[in-house]
Amino acid sequence: MTILNAPAPSRPGTSTRPVPWRRLAWVSWRQYRFSAAGAAVFLGVVAAYLLIVGLRVRSGYASLGSCHLTESHISQTCTTALMLFGGYHVWGETTAAFMLAVPVLVGVFAGAPVLGRELEAGTFRFAWTQGAGRTRWTLARLAVPAVAVTAAAAALSQLFGWFYYPFFAFPADSAFAPQYFELTGIAFAAWTLAAFAIGGLAGVLVRKVVPAIAAAMAAWAGLLLVTILYLRPHYEAALTAHGSGGAPGKSPWVIHQWWVGPNGQAITSENKIIQLINRPQRGYTQWTIYQPEARYWHFQFIEAGWLLVLSLLLIAGTIWVVRRRAA
Amino acid sequence: MNVIETSALGRRYGSTWALRDCTMAIPVGHVAALVGPNGAGKTTFLNLAVGLSAPTAGTVTVLGGEPAGSPAALDGIAFVAQDAPLYKNLSAADMLRLTSSLNLRFDNDYARERLGELGIPLKRKAGKLSGGQQAQLALTLALARRPRLLVLDEPLANLDPLARHDFMATVMAAAAEDGMSVVLSSHVLTELERVADYLILVSGGRVQVAGEVDDLLATHRVLTGPAAEADLMGQQQAVVHARRAEAQAHLLVRTSTPGDPVPPGWESHPVSLEEVVLAYLRQPGAATLPGPARTRTSEPTEVSR
Numbered sequence: 001m002t003i004l005n006a007p008a009p010s011r012p013g014t015s016t017r018p019v020p021w022r023r024l025a026w027v028s029w030r031q032y033r034f035s036a037a038g039a040a041v042f043l044g045v046v047a048a049y050l051l052i053v054g055l056r057v058r059s060g061y062a063s064l065g066s067c068h069l070t071e072s073h074i075s076q077t078c079t080t081a082l083m084l085f086g087g088y089h090v091w092g093e094t095t096a097a098f099m100l101a102v103p104v105l106v107g108v109f110a111g112a113p114v115l116g117r118e119l120e121a122g123t124f125r126f127a128w129t130q131g132a133g134r135t136r137w138t139l140a141r142l143a144v145p146a147v148a149v150t151a152a153a154a155a156l157s158q159l160f161g162w163f164y165y166p167f168f169a170f171p172a173d174s175a176f177a178p179q180y181f182e183l184t185g186i187a188f189a190a191w192t193l194a195a196f197a198i199g200g201l202a203g204v205l206v207r208k209v210v211p212a213i214a215a216a217m218a219a220w221a222g223l224l225l226v227t228i229l230y231l232r233p234h235y236e237a238a239l240t241a242h243g244s245g246g247a248p249g250k251s252p253w254v255i256h257q258w259w260v261g262p263n264g265q266a267i268t269s270e271n272k273i274i275q276l277i278n279r280p281q282r283g284y285t286q287w288t289i290y291q292p293e294a295r296y297w298h299f300q301f302i303e304a305g306w307l308l309v310l311s312l313l314l315i316a317g318t319i320w321v322v323r324r325r326a327a
Numbered sequence: 328m329n330v331i332e333t334s335a336l337g338r339r340y341g342s343t344w345a346l347r348d349c350t351m352a353i354p355v356g357h358v359a360a361l362v363g364p365n366g367a368g369k370t371t372f373l374n375l376a377v378g379l380s381a382p383t384a385g386t387v388t389v390l391g392g393e394p395a396g397s398p399a400a401l402d403g404i405a406f407v408a409q410d411a412p413l414y415k416n417l418s419a420a421d422m423l424r425l426t427s428s429l430n431l432r433f434d435n436d437y438a439r440e441r442l443g444e445l446g447i448p449l450k451r452k453a454g455k456l457s458g459g460q461q462a463q464l465a466l467t468l469a470l471a472r473r474p475r476l477l478v479l480d481e482p483l484a485n486l487d488p489l490a491r492h493d494f495m496a497t498v499m500a501a502a503a504e505d506g507m508s509v510v511l512s513s514h515v516l517t518e519l520e521r522v523a524d525y526l527i528l529v530s531g532g533r534v535q536v537a538g539e540v541d542d543l544l545a546t547h548r549v550l551t552g553p554a555a556e557a558d559l560m561g562q563q564q565a566v567v568h569a570r571r572a573e574a575q576a577h578l579l580v581r582t583s584t585p586g587d588p589v590p591p592g593w594e595s596h597p598v599s600l601e602e603v604v605l606a607y608l609r610q611p612g613a614a615t616l617p618g619p620a621r622t623r624t625s626e627p628t629e630v631s632r
Contacts, residue, residue, distance in 0.1 A: 017431065018398065019431060022431070024428065024429070026428050027425055027429060029418070029424060030421060030424070031414065031425075034416070112342035121415070122410065122412040123413070124411045125379060125412050126413065126414075126465075127429070129377050129378065129401065130401065130407075130429035130430055130472075131401050131402045131403070131430035131432075131472070132430065132431060133398055133401050133430045137429065256449060324381075
């Protein structure tokens with residue numbers, strides 16, 4: 001060939017100037033358009049449901065307004081209103097249980113395919129040999145959906161807080177209680193981000209989308225369980241109270257509660273305990289280990305804080321694996 | 328300048344060496360063909376060169392000394408992997424925009440013009456294109472990056488003869504146009520003779536032959552003569568491969584100089600590239616031809632990734 005001795009033409013941009021983030025973010029957005037649309041529809045349906053049911057719950061709560069529930073005699077109107085509201089409560093509890101699945105569904109389904117699908121389909125051979133380089137590409141691919149799902153989750157948890165607010169007026173439903181704590185405040189968004197980060201790492205480790213989703217869901221559920229049972233009660237030293245009127249203060253998180261008889265023996269008979277709750281007796285004391293409601297936001301910040309750090313570490317770990325991963 | 332230069336390069340997967348002790352240099356300005364049987368280490372070699380995987384042993388540099396996988400290397404090398412991976416759910420137009428966003432240089436006009444010539448609809452999803460069209464789209468994306476080196480891994484494997492011809496015509500035109508170097512792996516030998524002017528033959532994870540095609544053809548020939556003298560001839564000549572019939576023997580030999588005299592009683596025939604390749608493939612132990620000298624004697628820096 002005659003070109004053997006021709007010098008390679010000098011080309012602009014052969015320096016190591018990196019490809020701008022803006023363009024990488026566009027790539028990430030373009031590849032997410034369909035998943036983003038799917039997630040938006042899903043979250044939109046959930047939000048519409050919360051809004052419609054929430055409005056009915058509120059009107060039911062408003063009709064309870066004039067009733068004094070502590071009085072021994074309750075008027076007929078109030079009884080009807082109370083029954084109606086009780087029905088809403090069952091609805092509310094079901095909704096809360098469903099809401100608990102949202103972070104893991106949204107987070108893992110968004111996170112696991114980011115790299116899992118590239119590795120499964122072989123398109124990483126295309127993506128990782130472009131001028132942008134695989135590190136910046138991975139960061140952009142992870143950052144865009146991470147921010148999106150976290151913001152969507154934050155908005156949804158605000159809506160849920162509004163939806164569930166009337167129920168929190170009753171002492172039995174504390175926003176501090178384990179089944180509501182991660183649905184309210186900022187914890188919901190943090191748990192969603194964690195699900196996304198776990199999904200992202202699972203995708204690059206498992207290299208197949210469906211098994212990665214399954215693995216990430218199991219890991220997320222395990223983390224939540226460990227958090228509720230072993231971590232969260234110890235963010236701050238729990239308080240202990242004794243007496244006969246249950247835990248002090250409004251809506252605390254009751255971690256453990258038991259009765260002690262006159263001779264210092266623990267009461268195990270449930271019938272006896274029900275009897276004691278209804279009519280306190282001299283010599284019987286109820287002990288409670290609890291976290292007072294005033295600590296709710298402190299706990300929210302602690303949990304969201306370490307989940308954020310964990311998520312960032314997982315994303316950093318994912319990038320590390322990508323950098324090391326050989327074809 | 329060498330577009331790819333390796334020194335004692337090796338890559339191990341588990342306990343198996345996919346590529347071992349590979350020292351070679353591919354000079355700039357060639358269409359170099361990497362040939363070898365399945366499992367010979369061709370894909371491993373190319374993955375190392377484009378920075379998709381890191382060496383277990385030795386070093387590999389590209390484009391005159393850049394570590395493989397470094398930003399400058401990624402910028403200057405376009406790679407079309409085996410089976411031309413594309414995002415199947417993106418349209419051809421989206422693939423253009425995507426590739427242009429992932430690179431500093433992208434010749435959008437060239438890409439659109441080429442796809443127009445090829446009759447590839449811009450709005451069609453990549454997954455809905457035929458195999459030949461997908462390969463052409465992947466090639467167009469690579470060429471529009473205006474690379475200094477184009478690396479193709481088995482580009483012809485899944486193409487019909489017409490698509491093969493069109494594909495290689497595109498490659499050759501681009502190489503002739505702006506001096507781009509090409510390294511491609513293939514086991515489609517018949518196509519190679521027409522396109523490749525540099526040959527690297529790997530087998531069993533090692534480089535067996537490396538050199539310019541013209542040199543290889545000039546220094547190899549087939550000697551035909553009496554079978555009885557074949558063994559004697561084998562001692563005098565560097566026989567790559569011997570084929571014996573009843574009375575006659577056909578020896579493919581390597582000569583030190585193109586004009587070596589033909590021994591009396593024997594006839595000399597020129598060889599085709601395919602014959603040379605097949606002869607070496609049949610004799611994995613045959614002598615390795617030294618390629619061109621590596622430009623640097625000092626040990627290149629460890630590829631850090």
